[in-house]
Amino acid sequence: MTVTDIRKGLVGVIADETAVSKVNPETNSLLYRGYPVQELAATQPFEAVAYLLWNGELPTPEQLAALRATERAHRALTDEVRAAIDLVPLDAHPMDEVRTAVSVIGAQDLAGSGSVMDASGSAEENLARSIRLFAVLPAIVAYGQRRRRGEGLIAPRDDLDYAANFLWMTFGEVPDEVVVDAFNRSMILYAEHSFNASTFTSRVIASTLSDLYSAVTGAIGALKGPLHGGANEAVLHVFHEIGDAENVSSWLDDALARKRKIMGFGHRVYKRGDSRVPTMKAALDTLVAHYDRPDVAALYDALEAEFVSRKGIYPNLDYPSGPAYDLLGFDTVTFTPLFVASRVTGWTAHIMEQQAANALIRPLSAYSGPDERHVEGYVPDTAAIDVSERPEEAAG
Ligand SMILES: CC(C)(COP(=O)(O)OP(=O)(O)OC[C@H]1O[C@@H](n2cnc3c(N)ncnc32)[C@H](O)[C@@H]1OP(=O)(O)O)[C@@H](O)C(=O)NCCC(=O)NCCS
CATH class of the missing domain: 1.10.580.10 (Citrate Synthase, domain 1)
Structure with missing residues (x-):
């Protein structure tokens, strides 16, 4: 196996089929x-x-x-x-x-x-x-x-x-x-x-x-993990850090200069927008109206507009669901x-x-550690059988 065969993060690998x-x-x-x-x-x-x-x-x-x-x-x-x-x-x-x-x-x-x-x-x-x-x-x-x-x-x-x-x-x-x-x-x-x-x-x-x-x-x-489910929680931390829609631009300057990942944006599969976002955004809008919190919508819209225009990376489901759960009264x-x-x-x-329809999931890895070496002072047991002389067992 060559290093070029490696799909780090299994990007693009189809591991099985699913009907779900x-x-x-x-x-x-x-x-x-x-x-x-x-x-x-x-x-x-x-x-x-x-x-x-x-x-x-x-x-x-x-x-x-x-x-x-x-x-x-x-x-x-x-x-x-x-x-x-x-x-x-x-x-x-x-x-x-x-x-x-x-x-x-x-x-x-x-x-x-x-x-x-x-x-x-x-x-x-x-x-x-x-x-x-x-x-x-x-x-x-x-x-x-x-x-x-x-x-x-x-x-x-x-x-x-x-x-x-x-x-x-x-x-x-x-x-x-x-x-x-x-x-x-x-x-x-x-x-x-x-x-x-x-x-x-x-x-x-x-x-x-x-x-x-x-x-x-x-x-x-x-x-x-915050790269997966923990992102909805992380979105609220971002909202609290920014505080108000008018701070978005300066906050983003600083965050991008420090190469921070902006939680609630980006997706491994969707690169042009997450299919679930419009539905969740509509649900968030009903909550914003119900609880009379236009400040939440203003911050949401400002960060989305600014980040999308600067990076071309779109919100994922965690972006609208974080503030929605906050409005519902759930702790972050x-x-x-x-x-x-x-x-x-x-x-x-x-x-x-x-x-x-089971098959044990067990991928391969490309070894990148040291070449074979030996413990100092180790003396091989001469009575041990050299497996290279017994290929049928060595193969097992
Ligand atoms: C979800 C996520 C892990 C997908 O990652 P991925 O498919 O491996 O995409 P990559 O990390 O290769 O991103 C490609 C580029 O976009 C940048 N990028 C992706 N998402 C970003 C984000 N949320 N904020 C800032 N930059 C981002 C990466 O830094 C990378 O830039 P580079 O090419 O200059 O290194 C990633 O978008 C992310 O960390 N998002 C924030 C966490 C989040 O919301 N997770 C919930 C997912 S549903």
Whole structure:
């Protein structure tokens, strides 16, 4: 292998096929199981999109009702998982809390399952596990924010759908329909995006025939990074640094002079704009109007216009979702856990797809270390057999 064969960052490498979603940077489109994500965001509750990602089709009213019934039955945190979350220091990042909670849920669910040979589970078991994780993640995220604020756990409400209940468990009130709708749209937009870093991580873990919880736990670790999921949180830090729209130009002069990456801009796949941004920007606009915060829109527009004109690099989904989650009342550190609550649907769809047609994911590397050398003073054991004389064993 030559160094020119290396695709650092796996740029441009097609690692496998998937039927879960299609990202087309040429047409700036994103399809979930064939449906444009914008259409799904405009018409569907998040639960129906989760069903679509897992099953390949949108649910009938009966199928949606059945999924909602199961989701409602698994919303509450158990005392054990709550106790595990409480072990995580309050000043740790909440992604550590979410990762820990999912890991504990997995260990409890798989307790007594015996050998690792049984870990991967059947398709039916993994769908049931996916629904349970999807159902409980809002409680994990909401409780995390509340305990950092010194507030108590709020029990889920059976009369509310997923998005409204999520906001209820976080804030103890159900906001207006326009606010619930904006939040629902954000959940749909974040749900799936082909072989991004966290999804690929989940597929790598699934490909070893490890269990779904381990794959999701690993994906959460990948999502935490600021080049991936952590960017929505980083966008808010940028907004706070800039402070006001009139400071954008001077702030950007300084940031670019220091070769800083401007969070919320750029994308590995989309080079001419992220297909999800217009829908999320429209949701942000409804929140700006609802909460009467034109200053947020002014800063958003000013930074976008200035950065795009200077660098030709466009916003990604994290750019509008960061300020939207801020307006909704989520703490900045909670933004990436919100991404987990959504993306768990895509991850689990990919884990099931991987295991249905599995090949261990194990790329090669080009060695760039020292040439072969030997430990000083080492005397070879003359009784040892020279493997070069036994080619059939050396090959194994
Ligand atoms: C997402 C990201 C990692 C994609 O990276 P990539 O495909 O590897 O693109 P590159 O890093 O090769 O970028 C190409 C050029 O654009 C620049 N660039 C890309 N995104 C940039 C950003 N957000 N701010 C400043 N410059 C950026 C790079 O510095 C590079 O410049 P160079 O050719 O002079 O070195 C990158 O755009 C980024 O770090 N964005 C900020 C984090 C973010 O918002 N992540 C969420 C992604 S959904």
